[in-house]
Amino acid sequence: MSQFDIIPPETIKSGAATDAYFDRTVETLKHADQNPQVVAEITADQFPTGEFELLAGVKDAAYLLKGLPIDVDALFEGTLFDGGPVFQIEGNYLDFARYETSLLGFLSHASGIATNALRARYAAPDSLVLSFGTRHVHPSIAAVVERSALLADLDGFSHVAAGDVIGREAGGTMPHALMICFGRGNQEKAWRAFDAAVDEDVPRVTLCDTYSDEVDEVRRAAEALGDALDSVRLDTTGSRRGDFRHIVREVRWELDANGHEDVDVFVSGGITPETMRELRDVADGFGVGGYISNADPVDFALDIVEVEGTPTAKRGKLSGKKQVYRTDDGSHHITLTFQEEPPSGDALLEPLIRDGEIVRDFDLDTAIERVRVDVDRTGFPKTDEETA
Template sequence: MYELTMLKSALADGTAFRQCTFEVFARRLQNERRYGVVAGTPRVLEAVTDFVFTEEQLASLTFLDERTLDYLRGYRFSGQIDGYREGELYFPNSPILTVRGTFAECVILETLILSIMNADSAVASAAARMVTAADGRPILEMGSRRTHEAAAVTATRAAYLAGFVGTSNLEAVYRYGIPGSGTAAHAWTLLHINEDGTPNEEAAFRSQIETLGVDTVLLVDTYDITKGVQTAIGVAGTELGGVRIDSGDLGVMTRKVRQELDALGAYNTRIVVSSDLDEYAIAGLRGEPVDSFGVGTSVVTGSGAPTAAMVYKLVEVEGHPVAKRSRGKNTVGGGKRALRTHRATGTAVEEVVYPFNAEPPTFNNLNVTELTIPLMRDGEIVEGLPTLEESREYLAKQLVTLPWEGLALSKDEPVLSTRFVGFDAQ
């Protein structure tokens, strides 16, 4: 609402059509992270393109005058957007997105942009840490039941961007082409009982094998894990694809299950674990005989940080830098772009932010990567932007550039600093 009340006032006092620059950035990283992952950029661009007001919506805006309603009736964003590509790493004060246009057309995009980027980037940042903690072992996303029904789909996309290999959410499979994965829950085993009401785990496993094939994954912890594994191999044989454990001390249980599988000759049967995993629990299972992970709540909620805490601030008016000086919330005025320096080995050194229209600074003995790219021109999405698969591959490569200590699950400061060059003291 405050976006539209500001628009109303700006149209009244003549400032609505001043050329402005707004910037998306995060003052800090959430949840003790040492880096963030930019996610949701393509969704933002599509949302901005589609952002219009219907007559039914306008009729509900009774606090606006006719002049403002007329402006909104014909609203289409016609400005420029530059920023970090999806899958890029970011740090405190990185100029993640730069939006240029009139005050009127830019100011009403704040909530639209931040609601997408804050949610998607929080999920991708959490998921990237989980992928690192998994140390090459695949992770499946299975968190749809733990979040809003619409957020479940977009969270899946962000997790896949960060390196998850599949999802149980079929809307995400349909919409984004993410590989689908899923077999059975405890309800399937509980459904199968004898005439006297006693459990019949064998019947459940046999039916699943007959329906889905021997490569399926059987959930073995509904009753007794040891007996569950014996029953699973007894039904499926030693070529069973996998068993899933969803409870208990996973470190202890996976060792016992691996020993049991090997003793039964099922050397190639995989062990899949789930049960409220996050990056710390996954890291704690390094060295254990786990073949893959299923993660739900912690990834769709951004591992306890459901927002990336990004903000959308006015930094330039008619070419003049403007800056907020509020204590603890101060900003650096002026439009910005950024680059990242790397050693010859590929290891990242620092992030350098410089004025948007200035020549980039030069560096001796360091390689430079420009981070700010064109995303939208005159209201049209730039052609040739990376696909989801390309961004996924790009992020995997960027994580390798971080100094090794930057991948640790610690409470230290961000692994890279952000340095401003070419800005006057404000």
């Protein structure tokens, strides 16, 4: 028995991380000597809704299906979508049937996280925005959270092991635990010890709400570290915040009044897009936790839409093999593959796997740039009115 309740990667890759009814399906089809050639598609909404979400998890999904005798077309990671298929699989059904559960999990969870991260990003587009939420999820998926957050163009993240997995360096400064270890009234000792201990490349960001009024601790931190101080962080518990906007404004005022105009004010703790829109003109940065990491998964489903070349689908689903397009006005269009493409339409379903081999790479920087382009093309919410 494993020490942790974690399904290992080799089990996922084998197809054993599945729902029991897929095992029964495989057993039944083999018994009946049935294994049709099918087209299966993964969708959230059948028709465009105008409510865009951000596709993530494509890399994990591709490696899950690698080596199977199938072809897969998919939207690129970092594409905004609002309806129609994001994944399309062609092959004999038994070759991929048991992978549906894991495949949907890879795409649904990462896309939900990435979508909320993107909403946070554009709630304060000119601010520093960091992902702070991995403490709210199972540690085995920390890299999924942080990669999805970076895909949404966030500026950084906190989880060290996740950084090792995705090839990026985590960031962070000090928790309340550090302050408390030095004891009440010894905040200066904690800040100075941090300054003396950590690498000079680490920003000097002091936590300033542990024992006393935020303004008092900010003044003391500025006096203790002087020109070395880069930023102050307010992580005040909700029950003690009162008018948090007023507190942040007062902190900013006192910093400026005492010659610390270059010191930034960073806020964290229960931050949401609504909070960010309220504070973005007075705070320089945000640490966003549960709003990103605890995002609802996108409600993807996988459905067979063609069997042996004949369009078919269950009730409520659209039969037939499809293509989706982005037009110059940012709209998302869905057609059957034999229909004429819309004017100025760019096809979005492109090869991902051919006969079991992955035929694209998964460069995160390229995907982030794709997000930026799609945000501009689709008009993803940026203003108060659009995001309220």
